[in-house]
Amino acid sequence: MRPLYFENGVLKLIDQTKLPTETHWHQCHTYQQVAEAIRDMIVRGAPAIGVTAAYGIAIGMNAFSETNKDLFFNELQHIAKVIKNTRPTAVNLFWAVDRVVNRAVENSDKSIDEIKKIILQEAQRMDREDVESNRKIGEFGNQLIHPKDTILTHCNAGSLATCDYGTALGVIRAAHEAGKEVQVFADETRPYLQGARLTAYELKEDGIPVTLICDNMAGHFMRIGEVNCCITGADRIAANGDTANKIGTYTLAVLAKENNIPFYIAAPVSTIDFQIQSGNEIVIEERNSREVTHIREHQLAPEGVKVRNPAFDVTPARYITAIITDRGILYPPFVESIKKLK
Ligand code: MRU
Numbered sequence: 001m002r003p004l005y006f007e008n009g010v011l012k013l014i015d016q017t018k019l020p021t022e023t024h025w026h027q028c029h030t031y032q033q034v035a036e037a038i039r040d041m042i043v044r045g046a047p048a049i050g051v052t053a054a055y056g057i058a059i060g061m062n063a064f065s066e067t068n069k070d071l072f073f074n075e076l077q078h079i080a081k082v083i084k085n086t087r088p089t090a091v092n093l094f095w096a097v098d099r100v101v102n103r104a105v106e107n108s109d110k111s112i113d114e115i116k117k118i119i120l121q122e123a124q125r126m127d128r129e130d131v132e133s134n135r136k137i138g139e140f141g142n143q144l145i146h147p148k149d150t151i152l153t154h155c156n157a158g159s160l161a162t163c164d165y166g167t168a169l170g171v172i173r174a175a176h177e178a179g180k181e182v183q184v185f186a187d188e189t190r191p192y193l194q195g196a197r198l199t200a201y202e203l204k205e206d207g208i209p210v211t212l213i214c215d216n217m218a219g220h221f222m223r224i225g226e227v228n229c230c231i232t233g234a235d236r237i238a239a240n241g242d243t244a245n246k247i248g249t250y251t252l253a254v255l256a257k258e259n260n261i262p263f264y265i266a267a268p269v270s271t272i273d274f275q276i277q278s279g280n281e282i283v284i285e286e287r288n289s290r291e292v293t294h295i296r297e298h299q300l301a302p303e304g305v306k307v308r309n310p311a312f313d314v315t316p317a318r319y320i321t322a323i324i325t326d327r328g329i330l331y332p333p334f335v336e337s338i339k340k341l342k
Contacts, residue, residue, distance in 0.1 A: 001160065002159065003045075004051065004052060004055070004163065006123070006127070009029075009062060010029055011028040011034060012025045012027055013025070013027075013042050014026075016043060016197075017040070017042055019197055019198055026042050029059070031056045031059050031060030031083065034059060035082050038056075038087060039086040044194070045160060045162060046236075046267075046271055047270070047271075048160070048161050048163065049087065049090055049092065050093055050096035050130075051123065053083045053093050053097050054096045054099070056079070057083065058100075058120040060079040061116050061119050067112065072115070073104075073105070089236060089244055089282065089285045089311065090235040090271075091273045095270050096270075100123060103118060104119050130268070133268040133326035134170040135165060135174075137266050137267070138171055138173055139174060140329050142174040142180075144229070144324070145229070146180070148180070148183075149228040150185060151172055151185070151227075152184075152222075152230045152231075153184060153187070153231055154187045154195065155187070155194045156198035156199045157169055158170075158198065160198050160202060166202075167233045167324075168233045169199065169202060172231070173208070183211070184203055185218070185221060185226075185227060186211070187213060187214075187248065188212060188213065189215065189246060190292075192311075200212045218252055223259055227256075227259075229262040230253070230263045231265075232252070232264075233245060233246075233265070234267035235312055236271060236276075236282050237338075239272075239275075239278075239335065240279075241317030241334025241335070242279025242280075242314055242315065243320060244284065244312045244314050244315075245315065246312060250314065253320065254319060257319050263315075263321050265315075265322075265323045267323065267324075268326045269327055269341055274338070279316065282314055284313070285311040285312060293307060320334070
């Protein structure tokens with residue numbers, strides 16, 4: 001289940017605001033439309049927004065019709081800035097934009113048409129590499145899963161959050177494909193309901209047993225012994241292992257430690273921000289209050305009530321049992337295991 005396709009100069013995104021009740025492919029013809037789709041969460045999930053951003057630059061630069069190379073690179077910097085300004089937390093977005101821009105700069109001696117081609121090829125390479133990374137995360141992570149484990153996951157770190165297969169759900173898929181009778185508890189993940197709408201949908205489609213629970217039920221199931229491990233994705237991992245992920249991840253990690261349940265993060269190395277020493281340096285996106293007061297068009301809360309809506313939180317490294325990456329499983333002390341990846 002891929003959430004994005006690039007065909008004939010157009011980026012097609014499965015509209016994740018409408019899933020699972022409606023399958024609508026949203027078409028982006030301009031880089032501004034790509035930026036809007038990221039901001040409005042038509043596409044979401046750290047790796048998926050990274051690759052979407054790369055295609056956005058390819059679309060924007062393909063529309064450049066002049067012959068002056070300085071103007072070409074000015075436009076490239078402008079588009080990169082617009083796309084980076086969409087969502088602040090997932091480092092994959094910045095990583096992807098910088099990778100495409102650097103590739104163009106390295107080839108600045110070539111013709112404009114050639115550089116345009118190189119930009120698109122880089123985006124396509126990142127798309128392919130993401131799926132390969134997820135398969136590797138799945139292979140490594142499967143080693144941590146026992147034959148009849150019940151795994152709790154939060155948000156959606158599945159095919160829909162990546163270019164296919166998923167990170168946290170990649171591990172679950174790999175275990176399922178290996179014949180293990182795994183079951184999943186999917187937290188609904190308020191306010192945007194990625195768990196209820198996307199994770200439950202993906203797993204059901206794949207025939208992997210999934211049970212949907214409200215976010216506040218996780219502690220109960222941990223305490224009564226119905227959860228064997230937790231696996232979530234990540235939006236940004238600091239050099240010390242502190243991890244930003246969907247709001248509510250921190251709560252789960254604390255509950256897991258209290259109940260002696262392993263807590264795993266599954267993410268590609270591109271989600272590690274080697275520049276920051278701890279999670280305190282991660283910018284947490286605050287989104288529109290309407291996501292909390294409403295579910296789609298339906299109003300739940302009183303008009304004008306004060307709302308806070310941080311989209312992510314930081315789980316301190318001490319709550320994380322291991323980080324499953326595409327280059328192997330990292331164990332504490334993460335300062336050491338992460339440094340070795342550099
Ligand atoms: O706000 P979202 O839906 O983009 O947040 C997504 C998450 O928090 C995911 O867990 C994370 O991006 C990893 S996706 C493989």
